Amino acid sequence: MTDLLSALGWDADWESTFASYADRGLVPARVGRVDRGRFEVLTGDETLLALGQIGAGTLIEQQPATGDWVALDTQPEGLVITDVLPRRTLIMRSSAGRRSEGQVMAANVDTVLIAVPLERETKLGQLERFLTVAWESGGQPLVVLTKADVADDIETAQLRVEEAAPGATVLALSAETGEGMEALRAALGTTTALLGQSGAGKSTLVNTLAGEEVMATQETRQDGKGRHTTTTRELIALPGGGVLIDTPGLRGIGVHDASDGVAQSFSDIEELAEACRFADCVHETEPGCAVRGAITDGHLTERRLLSYRKQLREVEWAGRRNDPAARAAHAKRWARMTQANKGLGQTKRSDRP
Numbered sequence: 111m112t113d114l115l116s117a118l119g120w121d122a123d124w125e126s127t128f129a130s131y132a133d134r135g136l137v138p139a140r141v142g143r144v145d146r147g148r149f150e151v152l153t154g155d156e157t158l159l160a161l162g163q164i165g166a167g168t169l170i171e172q173q174p175a176t177g178d179w180v181a182l183d184t185q186p187e188g189l190v191i192t193d194v195l196p197r198r199t200l201i202m203r204s205s206a207g208r209r210s211e212g213q214v215m216a217a218n219v220d221t222v223l224i225a226v227p228l229e230r231e232t233k234l235g236q237l238e239r240f241l242t243v244a245w246e247s248g249g250q251p252l253v254v255l256t257k258a259d260v261a262d263d264i265e266t267a268q269l270r271v272e273e274a275a276p277g278a279t280v281l282a283l284s285a286e287t288g289e290g291m292e293a294l295r296a297a298l299g300t301t302t303a304l305l306g307q308s309g310a311g312k313s314t315l316v317n318t319l320a321g322e323e324v325m326a327t328q329e330t331r332q333d334g335k336g337r338h339t340t341t342t343r344e345l346i347a348l349p350g351g352g353v354l355i356d357t358p359g360l361r362g363i364g365v366h367d368a369s370d371g372v373a374q375s376f377s378d379i380e381e382l383a384e385a386c387r388f389a390d391c392v393h394e395t396e397p398g399c400a401v402r403g404a405i406t407d408g409h410l411t412e413r414r415l416l417s418y419r420k421q422l423r424e425v426e427w428a429g430r431r432n433d434p435a436a437r438a439a440h441a442k443r444w445a446r447m448t449q450a451n452k453g454l455g456q457t458k459r460s461d462r463p
């Protein structure tokens with residue numbers, strides 16, 4: 111294993127996965143950027159351009175993406191990616207359209223950093239979407255409250271965010287003053303991807319961590335609209351080890367195919383629901399509802415329950431479009447919910463097998 115590759119996140123497990131490719135004379139590299147069918151690949155000591163040898167009809171999910179480890183065929187006439195190594199994690203987002211087609215944002219990310227600017231009130235519903243995408247990827251979410259130098263009340267903001275992010279570490283920091291940057295360095299994974307809205311301060315964080323201007327950042331504009339920023343690189347190896355992946359800012363993010371992610375994002379509600387008297391409680395007017403109980407005594411906000419429902423509906427809706435069995439199950443569940451609202455036909459938890 112070369113030190114050059116390990117600076118990009120290569121380890122003994124990747125090495126052993128790669129053994130059969132190495133036998134075929136192929137060389138490992140990490141995808142740094144995808145540019146219209148061509149791939150910028152990093153070998154540790156250089157950045158090269160490669161073409162993908164991907165068959166027609168291959169799913170978009172299987173195309174090489176930023177962060178992928180790939181096998182390269184080093185032909186004299188040019189480099190060709192022959193294979194994508196099995197991914198450990200994958201950050202996917204739903205495309206904006208109505209079709210439930212995913213778009214790969216980054217592969218093999220251990221820590222999903224979600225940047226949330228403290229200069230304006232945090233949109234918790236949007237943060238919860240980013241968290242769902244992060245959990246669904248298989249990586250560990252890390253919420254970073256940026257621009258602490260311009261915040262009025264960091265503590266209150268942090269508490270609100272912590273309630274919306276069970277299971278995730280939440281850090282407040284300022285790239286401007288350096289406050290909180292050491293804690294961030296300690297919390298980074300081997301590969302960390304930065305997600306968040308445009309203007310959240312992602313590229314500024316990348317530059318600060320890299321110790322140089324590797325990413326273009328936005329000029330501050332009076333009208334609050336983000337300027338289009340030209341990205342120079344996407345995947346950056348840090349001088350002290352570790353890799354960062356900057357992503358373009360997103361207005362919103364879909365959670366269409368993220369049912370596991372939703373469950374993890376709302377683990378507090380899912381745990382509470384375990385204690386509801388009825389196993390199929392929909393947390394409306396049922397007696398013995400632990401979720402409503404938590405709202406009543408202030409441990410859970412109504413806002414968060416609504417956000418959970420919204421995400422669940424989105425996931426179900428996407429699933430049903432693609433799957434007749436899921437469509438039928440939904441019809442059944444819907445019938446049960448309408449019955450439940452009339453207070454009829456519920457199953458007591460103890461009656462269930």
Ligand SMILES: Nc1nc2c(ncn2[C@@H]2O[C@H](COP(=O)(O)OP(=O)(O)O)[C@@H](O)[C@H]2O)c(=O)[nH]1
Nearest residue numbers: 257284285286308309310311312313314327328
């Ligand atoms: N006051 C202050 N401004 C910051 C900080 N970090 C970033 N900014 C500003 O926020 C704006 C957006 O930053 P940028 O890194 O381009 O955001 P991105 O779109 O998420 O990559 C820029 O004008 C930055 O100068 C910070 O810690 N404090």
Ligand SMILES: [Mg+2]
Nearest residue numbers: 312313327339
């Ligand atoms: Mg940026």
Ligand SMILES: [Zn+2]
Nearest residue numbers: 386391393399
């Ligand atoms: Zn309930």
